[in-house]
Amino acid sequence: MDPVIVVGAGPVGLALALALARHSVPTVVLDEGPGKDEQRPARTVVLRDDTAAFAERLAGHSFGDTETGARWAGWRSVRRKQLMRELDFDEATPSPLHLPQHELTSALREAIADERLVKVAVDSKLDSLEQDAGGVTVHTRGPKGTWWRGSYLVGCDGSRSTVRKLLDVRFPGRTAVERHAVAALRTELPWPGQALLHRMPPWRHGGAEVVGRPLAGGVWRLDWLLPPRGDLVTPDALVVRIRETLAGWCGGSTPPYELLDTGVHTVHHRLARRWRVGRAFLAGDAAHLLGALGTQGLDEGLRDADNLAWKLGFAWHHGAREALLDSYQVERRAGVAARLRAADQSLPALRGNKNLRSYVPGSARGHDTLLTDGHVGRGPLGAPSSYADSPLAPVFSESFTAVGTEPGAPVVDVRVTAPDGSFVQLRDRLGLGHLIVVLVAPGTVVWERRHWVTAGIMPRLAAAVTALPHAAELLVAESYPGAAAHSVLLVRPDGHLVTALSGVRPAELYAAAETALGGSAPTGRADGEERPGRTGTSTGEEENSAGAAGVARRSG
Template structure:
């Protein structure tokens, strides 16, 4: 079967290819660049615990070497400390801050050890055609040719060629926020803490400035700029930097300036994320980033959500319900995030009637903005999919636990039948469902006994009979779950349902709903009638593979 074609070799495209490979699916990554990422210390990303865990699961070792978890969060307004919160094991999950080029390099290094992923540099996609069995795309460059794939995923950024060729609109707001940014090496009064200072008292402080630590004494500083499109000269930025450092330290301390920049944030959301066998992910599907939201976080969640569905389609065939659920879940989640940010902006950036909905005045505003940066609430918390097309109908066998259906499961410690123990997140992303039995006391039993005792034999038989591959795990406890509760978890870590005891028929029905039903019941996916004319060519006219010796077929061999 043909590989999946991934257009774009940014972090989202690279992560998607690795996630597919982890589930036995080959891919070709079309990289229009040279295969390297220019170091830009001021271009960094903040990953929440779920997306950092996803990247680490893919083999990205630079997270440990070149990223840093914040040890605390501090927010100030004028000269007053508004909030101070420790982060880490005792104070809640800590975001991970890492230069984007380091994240991309780590993903490329992981790909170098993955034979199922082939990255082709210097190739820009310029046309595509679909039929009922696959996608053909043409690239221009030194080795211009046609490529054949089972599916195509456009991870090619805000100016996505894939999105334009599919004729998908990309509406939204332009210039939502502007920021000046600097990366520098200096000693600040809050080692390891992230700081948000609203309305700082010095002359050039502006409305807001933040400082986020990186390894090696490096900090990224961001200044919120006025909405008007005024020029930020190098001299003006240096003056702003020196005023900020003096305001925080009493006087301007020694510093080494590493990088500067000015960037504008836009909010956009593609109307469709799937057309036939073609999908959009990352910045090609959405742009966000105001008031602490993180666009790359959402792009990695796109990859995690789509990978297991494409893997199921590649290995077993998939219903349209399963493939359509990617858009239904992820577009809805990102739309909610954008809506929350747009509703918050009038409150946080200058008033409006919505401020009356926030109790506590300024302190409530600070909490809202902090939540966006820390990954809590509607601006930052990992999404849930309670109304997913894959959600099973309610059954009497279901029971309530601390995680509602559709939400990400807690990262509890689990034990596999072979006796190995791990965190639950470490078992995700392998293309199979997880069935987790809550069995207090198993940790002190000999494995030979609990595997053959109690409900385990019946549950093991029920897992073997499921219509999709599943792994049986045991945990000592789960928040809100009673003994002998059984949790069904998707490959991307979202709870399908929980059951009070071993209920084979209910477990089977829930697993069948999670795969979108029997794929044999669906007709093959064909391009939408709204797709551009190039997509509607018949299968016989689509170039499945060039036959000229000068342009060998590159769509099958994955080196």
């Protein structure tokens, strides 16, 4: 079968190619550039903890443990001279990852260099695209202009996407929602390792808002909010902003600093009407632009890649299921649209000095709290998307059990026992081309796996997992937030919870897996019924797991 064609060699395109390789799918990446990236220290990315983990799995190393990325120690929110809020990050509340975008891209390129399933074609500018029932044919111009044949195509070619234009997909939205002057500099500030949001700073050229975010090696990125339509920011004016801001933060005198890079960042909000046209898809900036109020567009783009990779992998190996491929647009477009709506509702209050509650009904959040949410990845502006209303969500059954994660939301990264008996993190098992089944079994941690793998309910559960409609890996967790003993969690390859069942329910587990893979909805599912936990009937056999023998007991 022909490879998947990925158009665009930015972080999203490279991440998608690597993610597809983990699903054993070959790809061709069409890079219109020379295969190298300009080093711009002022162009940085902030990734939520789970998105950072996805990027680190693909790159093969931890960015937070190198000289490139930084995990913040905390977050400070200040208004004029008053400290409004302070957050400390720890294991329970992990910090976002902040790093230069070119460092992320370079790490992904290095990983691709060792990946035999990915071919990168540099100096290859797409100029035509044709689809038929069997695949996609494209032509590229350049020194080695040629035709390419692929099974599917994904446009990751940025805001001016050629793929989107060739597919005739509209890209409506708003222009210049926000403008920021940006500087990357090396200096020492009074709160090492802590990010800062300073609203209404009391010095002359402070403007309405300035954000300081630490990077590795004593480097900081500073962003000053500018009027949406104002004069150009001259180098001299930017130096004045830098000196006054540093002096304001350091007791009145400007500390020594080394200016590394500057720029002006303009935020646009746009959302493509369609993310799938036949065998062609859009992802990243080709599908959406966002970034006001601290939201992070690249974080959403990497989520696009994670969501789409396992679905294309299934289609490539087992044949296309239209419901599964269609679910990419349904899930991801809805998630980004919700983020854009939240920003549009909040902007008049946060930038217009009006009462927040008149724009966000029912919300008691203050301005600083809402802005903090956007920057650190919480709330409507920053929290990860949940796919509770996805067409891949199974019908509710009487065996459904509530856990600390809602169906459709990303699972918590708990320690699990792998089939070989080793202890690993749940996230380490994601994105490998198979479903994941997690049994919550308190007490197993004190015994070697050989003592409980054939005891209690384990043989029955192992047989049920083997019989699923797609390959699945059975993991065992000592505990999971909010889960009772013998809860069984079904997890998608991208780490979103499908359902949680009380005990071993082979028929219901099979039905949930089939639905999660885009198969026919199980009997008893009503039209339009999408969310587990609402209505429906049981489709599996009844079993009182409370009376089942515990898997933690010693066999023999």
